[in-house]
Amino acid sequence: MQQMLGPTRYAYTDITAVTSHFRDKLGQGGYGSVFKGVLSPGNVHVAVKMLDGNSNCNGEDFISEVSTIGRIHHVNVVRLVGFCPEEMRQALVYEYMPQGSLDKYIFSAEKNFSWDKLNEIALGIARGIDYLHQGCDMQILHFDIKPHNILLDNNFVPKVADFGLAKLYPRDNSFVPSNALRGTVGYIAPEMISRSFGVVSSNSDVDSFGMLLLEMAGGRRNADPNAANSSQAYYPAWVYGDA
Structure with missing residues (x-):
C-alpha cells in the first residue's frame, strides 16, 4: 500500500544493504554522490543518491518534497522509488537509467x-x-x-x-x-x-x-x-x- 501511495521509506541500514555498502559509485554531483543499488525481491536496479550534510533539503521540507515528487508517474520524469530521511544520512532512491545522461x-x-x-x-x-x-x-x-x-x-x-x-x-x-x-x-x-x-x-x-x-x-x-x-x-x- 505504501508503494502505491508514494515512495518507500528506508532506514540507513537498508540503504547500505541496497548499495552493498556503497560499492559501485556512479557519479558525484553538487548535492551528493550517486551509487548503484539493487532492491530485492525482484533484483530491481536503482540509483541511490546520498545527499551531502549541507543539503538544503531537511526535516519536514525533505519529507514533503519527497512525497510529492514520489507520486509523479510520467514516462519522461525519472521515478523516485524510495528515500531515507535520517539526519545527515538523507538518501533518494531513483529508478536506474542504464544509458546514463544525455x-x-x-x-x-x-x-x-x-x-x-x-x-x-x-x-x-x-x-x-x-x-x-x-x-x-x-x-x-x-x-x-x-x-x-x-x-x-x-x-x-x-x-x-x-x-x-x-x-x-x-x-x-x-x-x-x-x-x-x-x-x-x-x-x-x-x-x-x-x-x-x-x-x-x-x-x-x-x-x-x-x-x-x-x-x-x-x-x-x-x-x-x-x-x-x-x-x-x-x-x-x-x-x-x-x-
Missing part, C-alpha cells in the same frame, strides 16, 4: 543520434517539463534543466532527473522568492540573475530548455572556455552573431 552523447566526437532521434528526445524532455509545470497539484520548478540532468533508459527515452534545486509552488504564484535564484552557467535564465529581465516563473525552465536544445543541435557546450576562438567561447552569442 551530455555524454551530444558532446561525443562521433554523433550517436540521428536528427530524428534528437527530435524524439527533445520532444520527450519537453513533455516531462510540461508535466512538472502543468500536470501536478503543485507546479514543480526544476531550476537546473541541462543535458547532465536528462537521463536515458534502455530505449533512450529521456527522463528529467535531479531535483536537487527543484521547488514546489502554488499555481497562482507568478514568481518565486529571490533566495531560490540559482542554476548552472550556460543554462540559467536571465531573470534568475536579475529581476530587470522579468519575473522568475516556469518560463525560467523553458529558457533553460532552449539552451539545452541549442547544445543538442550544435553538439557543443554553451559555455566552453576551451574554445579555439575566444569569440566562440559562449556558443549562443556566437550563433546569434552569425545569424
